[in-house]
Amino acid sequence: MTQPSAEAGTTATDERPIRVLIAKPGLDGHDRGAKVVARALRDAGMEVVYTGIRQTPQMIAEAALQEDVQVIGLSILSGAHLGLFPRIVEELKERSVDDVLLFAGGIIPADDVDEVQAMGFKGVFGPGTDTRDIIEFVREHAPRRA
Amino acid sequence: MDTAAELVDALVEGNRRALARAITHVEADSAIGREVLRLIYPRTGRAQTIGITGSAGAGKSTLVGALARAERERGRTIGIVAVDPSSPFSHGAILGDRIRMQDLTSDPGVFLRSMASRGNLGGLSETATGVVDLMDAFGHDIVLIETVGAGQDEVEVATTAQTTVLVANPGAGDEVQSMKAGLMEIAQIMVVNKADLAGADTAVAQLRALLAIANVGAWSPPILKTIAKTNEGISELVDAIDEHQAHTRSDEHAAAERERHVRGQIIALARAALHREALEAAETTGALDTLVEEVASRQRDPRSAALELLDSLQATWAASRSSTP
Ligand SMILES: Nc1nc2c(ncn2[C@@H]2O[C@H](COP(=O)(O)OP(=O)(O)OP(=O)(O)O)[C@@H](O)[C@H]2O)c(=O)[nH]1
Numbered sequence: 001m002t003q004p005s006a007e008a009g010t011t012a013t014d015e016r017p018i019r020v021l022i023a024k025p026g027l028d029g030h031d032r033g034a035k036v037v038a039r040a041l042r043d044a045g046m047e048v049v050y051t052g053i054r055q056t057p058q059m060i061a062e063a064a065l066q067e068d069v070q071v072i073g074l075s076i077l078s079g080a081h082l083g084l085f086p087r088i089v090e091e092l093k094e095r096s097v098d099d100v101l102l103f104a105g106g107i108i109p110a111d112d113v114d115e116v117q118a119m120g121f122k123g124v125f126g127p128g129t130d131t132r133d134i135i136e137f138v139r140e141h142a143p144r145r146a
Numbered sequence: 147m148d149t150a151a152e153l154v155d156a157l158v159e160g161n162r163r164a165l166a167r168a169i170t171h172v173e174a175d176s177a178i179g180r181e182v183l184r185l186i187y188p189r190t191g192r193a194q195t196i197g198i199t200g201s202a203g204a205g206k207s208t209l210v211g212a213l214a215r216a217e218r219e220r221g222r223t224i225g226i227v228a229v230d231p232s233s234p235f236s237h238g239a240i241l242g243d244r245i246r247m248q249d250l251t252s253d254p255g256v257f258l259r260s261m262a263s264r265g266n267l268g269g270l271s272e273t274a275t276g277v278v279d280l281m282d283a284f285g286h287d288i289v290l291i292e293t294v295g296a297g298q299d300e301v302e303v304a305t306t307a308q309t310t311v312l313v314a315n316p317g318a319g320d321e322v323q324s325m326k327a328g329l330m331e332i333a334q335i336m337v338v339n340k341a342d343l344a345g346a347d348t349a350v351a352q353l354r355a356l357l358a359i360a361n362v363g364a365w366s367p368p369i370l371k372t373i374a375k376t377n378e379g380i381s382e383l384v385d386a387i388d389e390h391q392a393h394t395r396s397d398e399h400a401a402a403e404r405e406r407h408v409r410g411q412i413i414a415l416a417r418a419a420l421h422r423e424a425l426e427a428a429e430t431t432g433a434l435d436t437l438v439e440e441v442a443s444r445q446r447d448p449r450s451a452a453l454e455l456l457d458s459l460q461a462t463w464a465a466s467r468s469s470t471p
């Protein structure tokens with residue numbers, strides 16, 4: 001195992017760790033995948049706010065606001081993404097949380113990917129995604145803060 | 147909301163997004179963050195600040211959640227700062243305290259911010275007390291700070307609050323022993339949480355025995371039993387906190403308590419600043435590397451090396467301090 005450097009979780013222009021919210025909307029109770037991603041991002045030097053399962057759109061948006069995260073990653077297995085994601089985007093907009101990078105993972109059928117991206121999810125990662133791809137994606141696209 | 151003044155105006159009006167962004171600046175120790183702290187300080191001092199510390203897994207977050215709910219029932223608004231350790235290897239962190247406080251997320255009277263302890267440069271006290279000040283100035287009636295009671299920085303953060311609550315568990319005989327006088331003397335309230343487990347009364351007795359030989363002042367710390375998971379003992383804990391707060395604000399004790407609290411804060415902040423700036427300077431001047439070589443080859447003893455390091459840093463350090471605005 002290689003040891004990440006002190007700058008591992010940062011972008012070139014920002015020396016602070018990237019703050020990420022990992023949340024599981026919807027009713028399914030399996031958060032193994034979400035935890036794997038959370039740990040991978042931590043090991044890449046990021047600060048990961050993990051909220052647990054069964055999060056409503058309001059809870060996710062409110063947590064994102066209070067934590068002032070740069071990135072929100074949603075994990076969904078229940079198939080309810082087309083219903084839940086627009087509501088989450090709406091709740092974020094209502095709180096003027098407009099400068100966050102959104103990505104989604106879990107089970108999102110290929111047919112839905114375009115629609116999910118159109119909602120504002122820049123990254124959509126299917127099952128079996130290498131966590132290194134997610135890390136790279138986050139590093140590349142996370143907006144800058146203070 | 148791009149300048150310090152704009153952020154402060156918005157946050158004192160109750161804009162939650164401004165509070166969140168101001169915290170980000172303070173955490174980053176940015177110029178805006180420092181300016182924000184200067185501007186809001188005159189508006190602080192109204193909130194009850196309460197530190198909750200204790201070993202990992204003692205039930206601090208569960209207790210903070212239960213406390214927050216009980217305080218909400220008493221009509222008070224709450225800011226919560228939950229600090230989790232950063233990984234010493236990757237410098238990343240998993241901040242999981244929200245899991246135990248999910249229901250509070252949708253309560254507009256609660257604002258919860260998770261923080262990573264970020265490294266060992268002693269900066270935690272500086273940022274955490276700043277975040278507490280922001281939550282105070284925002285208008286929260288209560289500000290709760292959760293930190294793991296391992297490592298001086300974490301403990302110190304909890305003690306920069308007006309009321310420090312130390313959380314222990316039953317059957318943690320060794321843990322209670324290791325608290326000895328040191329930790330006892332920083333706490334104004336002791337809690338044996340997980341009182342549903344065997345050994346709670348023994349833990350209370352052990353704490354009481356330690357307290358008997360500890361050096362406490364005019365306030366004698368109560369020892370309470372709680373089951374945070376089921377809310378048992380929580381209203382008694384709120385009462386004990388209120389009593390200590392009343393004590394710190396009473397005519398008789400207010401002056402001494404304010405002095406104790408402010409003195410503790412200044413010492414914690416000075417220690418943190420000294421630690422951070424001295425180590426930063428040691429790294430940039432390379433003075434440390436030279437001494438490491440000398441000690442490693444047994445040409446010098448580590449104690450005189452430490453003093454030498456401080457001496458050699460004084461000039462650089464003073465220069466770098468006077469050049470920062
Ligand atoms: N039996 C029992 N378990 C409890 C009680 N309070 C909390 N717990 C459990 O203890 C575990 C740790 O609780 P947390 O609240 O996360 O503890 P913590 O001290 O915040 O943990 P860290 O932040 O990781 O240091 C959880 O599984 C809780 O459900 C209690 O009163 N009794």
Ligand SMILES: [Mg+2]
Binds near residue numbers: 206207208292
């Ligand atoms: Mg906790």
